Amino acid sequence: MSFELIGRSEQGRTGKLSLPHGDMQTPFFMPIATKGAVKTLSSFDIERLASPIVLSNTYHLWLRPGLELMKEVGGLHKFMDWHGNILTDSGGFQVFSLSGLRKLTEEGVQFQSHIDGAKMMLTPELCMDIQRAIGSDIVMVLDVCTELPATREKLVNALELTTRWAKRSKEQFEKTREGSVNPNAKLFGIIQGGTDIELRIRSAKELMEIGFDGYAIGGLSVGEPFEEACKVLEALDPILPKDKPRYFMGGAQPHEIVGYTARGIDMFDCVLPTRNARHGSVYLSKSTNLTQCDFYEVANIHNAKWKTSTQSLVAKDDVRTPADEELSRYTMGYLRHLFTVDEMLGQRLATMMNLRFYLRLMEELRK
RNA sequence: GUGGCCAUGGUGUAAUGGUUAACACACUGGGUUGUGGUUCCAGUAAUACGGGUUCAAUUCCCGUUGGCCACC
Numbered sequence: 001m002s003f004e005l006i007g008r009s010e011q012g013r014t015g016k017l018s019l020p021h022g023d024m025q026t027p028f029f030m031p032i033a034t035k036g037a038v039k040t041l042s043s044f045d046i047e048r049l050a051s052p053i054v055l056s057n058t059y060h061l062w063l064r065p066g067l068e069l070m071k072e073v074g075g076l077h078k079f080m081d082w083h084g085n086i087l088t089d090s091g092g093f094q095v096f097s098l099s100g101l102r103k104l105t106e107e108g109v110q111f112q113s114h115i116d117g118a119k120m121m122l123t124p125e126l127c128m129d130i131q132r133a134i135g136s137d138i139v140m141v142l143d144v145c146t147e148l149p150a151t152r153e154k155l156v157n158a159l160e161l162t163t164r165w166a167k168r169s170k171e172q173f174e175k176t177r178e179g180s181v182n183p184n185a186k187l188f189g190i191i192q193g194g195t196d197i198e199l200r201i202r203s204a205k206e207l208m209e210i211g212f213d214g215y216a217i218g219g220l221s222v223g224e225p226f227e228e229a230c231k232v233l234e235a236l237d238p239i240l241p242k243d244k245p246r247y248f249m250g251g252a253q254p255h256e257i258v259g260y261t262a263r264g265i266d267m268f269d270c271v272l273p274t275r276n277a278r279h280g281s282v283y284l285s286k287s288t289n290l291t292q293c294d295f296y297e298v299a300n301i302h303n304a305k306w307k308t309s310t311q312s313l314v315a316k317d318d319v320r321t322p323a324d325e326e327l328s329r330y331t332m333g334y335l336r337h338l339f340t341v342d343e344m345l346g347q348r349l350a351t352m353m354n355l356r357f358y359l360r361l362m363e364e365l366r367k
Numbered sequence: 368g369u370g371g372c373c374a375u376g377g378u379g380u381a382a383u384g385g386u387u388a389a390c391a392c393a394c395u396g397g398g399u400u401g402u403g404g405u406u407c408c409a410g411u412a413a414u415a416c417g418g419g420u421u422c423a424a425u426u427c428c429c430g431u432u433g434g435c436c437a438c439c
Binding site: 030032034035039055057060087089090091092093094096097098114115140143145190216218219220221222223247248249250251252253256269270271272274275276278279281300302303304339342344346347 | 402405
């Protein structure tokens with residue numbers, strides 16, 4: 001059994017997910033390392049933040065450094081010297097976010113590379129091959145993410161194609177197990193259906209019939225209201241198998257994570273902590289009482305009010321990890337200065353700060 | 368000392384004898400949800416001073432002050 005459900009409370013589910021590069025306590029958050037690095041940080045930094053997993057991206061790694069190089073270096077763990085787990089997003093989201101450059105067919109997705117414009121075809125099978133070469137611990141099927149709002153017809157087409165691709169993905173995943181760098185990797189299916197409850201349930205059931213190690217909810221966090229996403233999760237909660245992890249893709253803000261966890265989600269990823277950090281928005285904890293909607297604030301470090309602040313990036317009496325220790329040595333005033341004069345250290349410290357905030361939030365939710 | 372050139376937001380530059388004087392940077396505030404991006408959006412802020420010509424001057428003229436250059 002790779003996933004063990006330990007408890008379920010109003011706060012959510014707690015459990016343990018066993019993966020090839022270490023056991024994961026759930027619920028957890030995955031820092032995003034799209035192109036093989038969490039922007040501004042080293043693998044060593046992630047270790048010091050005590051994150052046991054990062055998320056990388058099949059589509060981006062396929063374009064650069066490419067499938068052949070990935071095989072030659074023996075996978076992404078070795079390449080980036082990362083000893084923890086890796087989940088790779090399939091590229092399904094890029095189908096959606098790079099919609100100007102794509103063409104969907106039964107066979108797969110025809111992309112035009114955003115780098116050199118070359119036409120490339122990503123199929124469910126190739127997607128598995130690439131993720132096998134990367135050596136991912138959690139492999140995601142290639143799915144079709146729909147823009148919201150969408151017509152029912154569009155949602156149905158995306159859902160049905162996602163199911164057919166999921167089936168092909170699983171077959172290819174099993175076929176490529178032997179001889180791969182990470183034969184014990186897990187494969188997750190991705191539920192689509194937009195905000196249509198009936199379609200969501202149908203999608204979940206079709207995927208469960210194929211059988212996956214975990215189930216992801218895709219196609220949310222694309223602009224729909226928080227309440228709509230909650231309704232989808234509430235409908236899926238009783239349907240999904242209790243003994244498989246559930247992954248909410250692409251979200252969310254801290255208070256939303258609390259809400260989604262309460263609705264049975266075990267895994268999250270989001271660009272917000274890392275992207276916001278690079279743009280000067282940092283998360284500050286205000287309370288450990290997560291039932292309060294304002295248990296945190298997002299500070300804009302550019303604001304003049306931080307100019308003379310001597311507040312530590314992490315409170316000295318709240319140091320738990322080596323990253324905390326580093327962060328506790330600097331002040332908000334210094335961080336603002338680094339952003340004002342455009343010193344790269346500012347982005348790095350802010351990134352560590354925000355990831356630390358998200359990781360601590362998850363720790364609270366596991367209590 | 369003589370002659371020449373110049374003076375526009377915090378900084379560097381536009382423009383014009385006729386409504387709300389433009390742009391960039393800086394400054395101030397906001398955005399970012401399975402990451403093409405040190406990014407996107409918005410806001411505050413100026414015609415050196417005094418006089419003259421004119422219906423109307425930031426623009427033309429004179430003076431003052433300040434700066435730059437050349438010559439003695």
